[in-house]
Amino acid sequence: MKHVFSVRIGPVGFRVGSDWRAPIRQLAALYAGYPQPEDGVPDFTVRLFAQRPWRRVIRPAVMIGGDFMIPDAAPLPLAQGLLAAEMAMNLQMALGQRRYLLLHASAVERDGRVLLMTGESGSGKSTLAALLSQRGWRLMGDEFALIDPVTGLAHAFPRLVSLKNAAIAVAEAAMPQARFGPLLEGTPKGAIRHLVPDAAAVAAMDMPGKPALLLFPRFGFAPDIRDVAPGEVFMRLTQASTNYVAMGERGFDALTRLVLSIPAQAIDYPDTKHALAQVEALWEAL
Amino acid sequence: MAAVYRAAPAEALRIVPLDAFTAIYHRASGITHLVGPPVPEILTALGPDGLTLPALIARLGDTYDLLDADEAALGARLDELVAAGLVRTA
Incomplete structure (x- = not known):
């Protein structure tokens, strides 16, 4: 591909190729403090390409592709190319990750112990993780928590924090010194603005932590x-994991171990x- | 002769009690079953040697307080467990 960007986020290396310069330039700026993939070899490759050759210039629309694809993905306008790249990277993780049990959850760490927050889009898990990172917690990720089936530890995946709609103003007001990406309006999920994880989150991203508490915010x-009982937690987490089935018995063992080892609460706010x-x-009461 | 129902061999399953629910991983199919009472109790009662349906009802009745045990209903549950691979007939 004409324009290329490589980055390592936690234990996962990505290579993003694009027909256009703009999304690559934005990625490079926002991921400026991140390392390169281990040994230069990415785990996943993502492609941003034009539906037809002339669509590079005429009403440019970004198709997303890579090692793992969904067949009926609709293209995004070039102005949302950064979002297309982030979506494509998430898709590779969701469909292709086999080393870790993936939970659709945000994660923050304090004193080596990890708070996991899972919920559907709009539950506030990204926003809460971002705000907690301003209050003495280390941001490990806002989208995926990576559970190692061997150790049971949670590994960080601190990609750009995806803030949506009302959460954008909340984060901007709470973190005036933080770095943000461009405001992307009219996306399939409404307005989106990416927040760059702080330097501490990036510096410590290779440090896993022991899961200590699971919350279901609403x-x-x-x-x-x-309180949420283990049976219900197990059921909800199988649904919140994108690769539980693909992980087979390792996924079952990782998930039952996690469910039985940490308390879980639903919080409405x-x-x-x-x-x-x-x-x-809740953290103090642990 | 009445059919004998046996629990799937121990190496075919991973069984992890969670609370009122028990998670069972069926190795051959890769399917996870989240089951409640009386499924774990049935698997324990059947064991590797197996029981006929009337014998299973009698065994469950010895161990648990079974009020008006329904042979047809329990037979239907057993057939579901056979279809899921958790119980075998022989």
């Missing part, structure tokens, strides 16, 4: 905290101030 409800207080209180 934004937009009156404050509430309830009306605003981030409540959520942060709930998180700190």
